[in-house]
Amino acid sequence: MTPNAAPAPAGAGRRTFLASTAAAVVAVAGGTPLLSACGASGSGKDGGSSSDKGAKELLPAYVANDVVTPDIPAKNGSAVGFTAELDLAALRTSVPEKLGKGNEVTVMSPFWGSPPKQDNAYYRAMNDLTGVDVVWQNQDGNTYDQKLGAVLASSAIPDVVVIPGWNMGGKIPTAITNKFADLGPYLSGDKVKDYPNLAAVPTDAWRRCIIGGKLRGLPMPSSYVPNNVPFYRQDVFDEEGYEVPRSCAEFEDLCKEITRPAAKRWACLDMKWTAFSAFGVLSGGEKPLAWNLVDGKLVHRTETDEFLEALEWTRKLFAAGYVHPDAELGKNSPDAGPKFAAGEFLIYNQDISQWWSRTAEQATQNPDFKIWGMDFFGHDGGDPVLWATQPANIFAFVSEKASEAVVRDVLAVANVTAAPYGTKEYMAVNYGVEGTHYTVKDGVPAKTDQGNNEVMNAFMMIAGPTATIAHPDFPEVAEAQVRWQQRMGAFTRKSSFYGQMITEPSRWADLGNDFEQLEDDIVRGRKKVSDMQQAVSEWRSRGGDELRDWYRKLLDENGSAAG
Known part of the structure; x- marks a missing residue:
């Protein structure tokens, strides 16, 4: 079946977004690699951290999901793995009754490719499954930051806005703090148990969703092992x-x-x-x-x-x-x-x-x-x-103007999209309707042309399950990927700001932007290693040492999320 989001390679960001995941990676014959990650940041001031000392009180309780047992359990930060053929008759149910109450919910999200029409078979099927009338406002993912800034600066904000971590620059974190709802009253502590699939989301992913001292985001988790x-x-x-x-x-x-x-x-x-x-x-x-x-x-x-x-x-x-x-x-x-x-x-x-x-x-x-x-x-x-990389890099936020009924319907949708691999809900989110959007032959699902046109990066952007890898067409690859993560996870350490979504003050926003190009020039012989040493010296004098002091203050005040 298909994954949640694959994380982009370190240093690559949005340039390889669709090729990557999340989080963990899962893709399948006839399908497109999907996405999985999440985060959150900002403090409403000029820069800030998501690792407030009171974070433990804000975090949802973790309740492991036992609806489906993976063939390869997670270990050392790896994804879970599935290697068996797909058996539609054996799919489990993780959402036994609709939690949605039929409200209309507008969602703005980045989209890579040509968005389908609103009234398509996939959207209709998902709205019926969730009990919510989701109306999509898909935007070009390649220019999403421009659209995002304009929307957040206006008073007309959709009910839900999806924001990837790489679009969190400039004034976006402050806008998130000022314009999106506190989900703590619905999800913190044992409250999340009303939404069992969200309760099974790893705590590290939720921590990335604490912004401005409140739980504001819905995450798509990913493995923290370097990808x-x-x-x-x-x-x-x-x-x-x-x-x-x-x-x-x-x-x-x-x-x-x-x-x-x-x-x-x-x-x-x-x-x-x-x-x-x-x-x-x-x-x-x-x-x-x-x-x-x-x-x-x-x-x-x-x-x-x-x-x-x-x-x-x-x-x-x-x-x-x-x-x-x-x-x-x-x-x-x-x-x-x-x-x-x-x-x-x-x-x-x-x-x-x-x-x-x-x-x-x-x-x-x-x-x-x-x-x-x-x-x-x-x-x-x-x-x-x-x-370690971050345990989540894409978020969905709910407008502070949304009524309680709309917020709960958003969470009803998220509880479906966070369903684990091996469930009917996961199959619906990632493949659509059997016979219309996909077929299954010899235990391998393959999308039809209609499936490739309609079942793309939409509903899975709202929230995701724990990082998962499964390739029914090439199970040996799925196992190899998970085992590789597990071996490499044994050598993976968490640096001081692991698990936090931090927004640097705007005065230093462009401070280190030239380092990557200089790296490439050095390895290709166009520059010398001594040029990097000089650039680092200049970086320190132009603000790097001040930035260090700023980070140290964050660390002293908030502590580290790294275990």
């Missing part, structure tokens, strides 16, 4: 006798063995994100995660020796000629599929969702093709030090 996987062509490795490397030195030796430009074969693409993991560099996926308390001092990722060493090592791969020419020009894995399948390069790093998508792409035309994921290695051959 950027070093992929390789296992079929070619087996044929050529290549060994999977366990250190940076072994990786270089392997690249030298693979690379044969005359035969139009190179070892890899840009391996910067793998290098960051090999050298234990703090996460670059969200600004607060780049800080960590070390020996009593807050340190930014760019100030560490590990950061510079990772750039220097990646630079060596480029300088030695091991990297495909496309990556030299700045192209990377979003365009990688055909050339990876053709064997022009054998290794690249990208979001974990590509484990399934690349497999599915080649299944019929290239049956010998096999993509697999390397385990991260420590640069010296020891265990890696990995840093």
Whole structure:
């Protein structure tokens, strides 16, 4: 079946949103990878944190859902996994009676693709299932921040507004605090038990939804294990006798063995994100995660020796000629599929969702093709030090002007969309109506043309279940993904601001924006590592040290959510 949202790769954000998830990743034959994550932030002031000292009183009680038992339980921060064939007759019911009371609820949400007409079979079926008349105001996801700002600045705010974490800049957090409802009276503590599927949402995801001292968001959870996987062509490795490397030195030796430009074969693409993991560099996926308390001092990722060493090592791969020419020009894995399948390069790093998508792409035309994921290695051959991503990155908020009846109908919808994999509700949310939107053959669901047109990123944006991975068409991939997360989760640490949604003061909003381009220039030999050291020095003097003091005050006042 299909997943909740896949999280975007660290440092990639909205650019690879649809390819990624959430949270955890699940996709299936004939379907589109969906989404799962959530968050919240802001304090109503110029910058703030979601980790208030009173957060425990605001958080919903956690009650595990026993409606469906996963084939592979979560471990070390992983998603849960399902590997069995889909049996429609065995689907469970997680919402035995409609909680909706028939109110009309307007929802504004980002949409990637061509939105279907409001009166379509999928929307009608979902409205009947939830007992709520949901009216969609879908907006182009690529320009959503512009529309969002205009709507939140007006007095005409829809009942529900979906806001991805990457759209939380500028004045958006303040608007959230001022214009969206406190859901605590409906969900905090044992109140959430009125909505059992929401009660089964992990606590870390809910913590990201505390904004301005109140519980304001509905989350789509995701695994916190780093989701950027070093992929390789296992079929070619087996044929050529290549060994999977366990250190940076072994990786270089392997690249030298693979690379044969005359035969139009190179070892890899840009391996910067793998290098960051090999050298234990703090996460670059969200600004607060780049800080960590070390020996009593807050340190930014760019100030560490590990950061510079990772750039220097990646630079060596480029300088030695091991990297495909496309990556030299700045192209990377979003365009990688055909050339990876053709064997022009054998290794690249990208979001974990590509484990399934690349497999599915080649299944019929290239049956010998096999993509697999390397385990991260420590640069010296020891265990890696990995840093957690956020447990949720997309939110749904309810207008403060909504009546109690409308709020409860929104929660009724969310209780359906948060239904776990293996339930009738999950199937309806992610696949629509059997025979109309999908068919099932040999235990594998496949969307029809109508399903691909109508059952897209709509209802699943309102809330999601715990991070889930399931591919009935390629169960071996689903198991491999979860097992990879579990192994890597054992080496994953939580930095000081893990689990918080923090909005930096606007005066520092653009402070570190040039770092990523400089990273890319350094690894491609256009700049030197010393240029990064100079840039970090200038960053400190232009506000980096003041920003450090600001974060330290947050930490002292609110504590850390990292366990």
